[in-house]
Amino acid sequence: MNAKTRRLVAASLVAVTATAVLAGCGSADRGGSGAQGGVLKLWTHNAGNAAEYDVVEKVVNDFNASQTTYKVEIEAFPQGAYNDAVVASSSSKKLPCILDVDGPNVPNWAWGGYLAPLELKGGEVPLDDQLPSTVGKYRDEVYAFGFYDVALTMFARKSVLDEHGIRVPTPDRPWTRAEFSAALADLKAGGKFEYPLEMGTGGSGEWWPYAYSPQLQSFGGDLVDRSSYKTAEGALNGPTARDWAKWFRSLVTDGYMAQKSGSSPNDDFLNGKSAIEWDGSWDAAKNVEKLGDDLLILPPVDFGQGPKIGGASWQWAMSSNCAQPEGARAFLEFTRKTAYFLEFAKATGTIPATDAAAAKIPGYEPGGRYEPLVRAARDFAVVRPVTPAYPYIASVFEKTAKDIVAGADPDAALDEAVKQIDANLKLNDFYAD
Structure with a gap:
């Protein structure tokens, strides 16, 4: 099965219809891969979710202020329309450089050719420090990571x-x-x-x-x-x-x-x-x-x-057709700070993806009111089948x-x-x- 066929099958599995969001894809398509002089498009499912969107915006603003080589621009979709927007743009190779993905869909999107392996080399927080359910893998390669999980x-x-x-x-x-x-x-x-x-x-x-x-x-x-x-x-x-x-x-x-x-x-x-x-x-x-x-x-x-219990929630990834993968990786590595793991968990009321972050949130520390949830995510979580x-x-x-x-x-x-x-x-x- 060639890559084009895989993309079509992946699209049919993840989305039933894309009619409601096709009109909104055009602006993201233009330069969405980062072709416009250092502009990196980022798609998120958080339109209508103000608390999490505010953290995404803060992280993007911090990155943009930290350097002058790249500029990340956000486009937000309602969660119910998000997957359709992604699959509608994948076949024409007009995905953004950076996008979020629901953890169980990572193998399908990787197999379908939507995502590239992250191959991150930096960042304050090592991937090995995260809850296993918050790192999206397919065929032993890392394609995504998340800042939180639920239990x-x-x-x-x-x-x-x-x-x-x-x-x-x-x-x-x-x-x-x-x-x-x-x-x-x-x-x-x-x-x-x-x-x-x-x-x-x-x-x-x-x-x-x-x-x-x-x-x-x-x-x-x-x-x-x-x-x-x-x-x-x-x-x-x-x-x-x-x-x-x-x-x-x-x-x-x-x-x-x-x-x-x-x-x-x-x-x-x-x-x-x-x-x-x-x-x-x-x-x-x-x-x-x-x-x-x-x-x-x-x-x-x-x-x-x-x-x-089930494991894996929303995670961040890089598209396979990103024209400036070094920029996307620079952004993703920049986000890997304990401070941001804290910000996301606090905003969403979720379980931080690292023990270091959990220890700094009242109630999630060892012996805290919500520690049973942290332990469940660590000890009892089973990721959904890792297959396209x-x-x-x-x-x-x-x-x-x-x-x-x-x-x-x-x-x-x-x-x-x-x-x-x-x-x-x-x-x-x-x-x-």
Whole structure:
């Protein structure tokens, strides 16, 4: 498969349509590769996200003021339109020099020819100091890095667990599957909670593989066989995967979880509608503010193969058609300062990508209120499958998991998912270079 074909396949996997953003690509195309006398275009997904955009702007202004050889110019897109803008510009080689990318998409974009290996030689913070989930790799080369990550966690009220005699789990001793099942049964029997567990089943898109495939992995299954990345057979429909699917459906049939949660699951938890919420670190500060010391930030359940959460968030990269890669690398190396890791984490309420930065943010230091989130990101995170096929695999898993929750036969649903994923892998020559 040649590079042009790979780009077309990558585009079809990442974006369904680019119609809403094509008109906005023109200005970035002109000189977007840095051809206009030292101008380096930077694309970000943060239009509409003022807090993170302000940090991006600060970093760019600092770099521009630090030297006179290059000038970085920002173009921001709404997150929902961002991927479409990238794939619409990739085929005509009009990508900017610098762009951000959602971590799970790094292998697809690298394989599709959008990104170049970073090959960074400088910077205050070594890449090895970062959380592994915040460094985007493909075929053992680094293509991107991020300043932060997020972590899934179980939120609960200490008073509620104490009332029902339920043990408070710790990272060293998380709930087992049996303990978790017993806790849900006790909470349901107490009569206060119609659905004691809130899992965010009203969400869509990447939330489904991000939130639920780690539980599948804790059972012992996976989205694809990672030893070869040539089949999902045995990983997504083996005995442990089938066990996960039946358990996932049983949460609904046993009355522990709603088939589809409401529009504000975290608000429902804070208002006492649910006892335990499977949620992310992005809601931790809000929950602490509302519940104070009664809030518990709990580790994920160990379903047999250890606690697992999803890893990787937004990262920065360099496009493969950048006319001045030395300028793009100079900028990216400049950004690698502990001060900027701090700025991003504070602005976004996320987990800093380095221990040095975490130690300087109140609550994230060792022993701090949010240290369980840092530990989860460090010890329990599993990156989503490192394959260009991931966007397709994710879409199949989302539909499959939704079908199972809605009552589809788990065995048949998983077998069909494997059939679709394997057909896609074969159709694309297993995404060989």
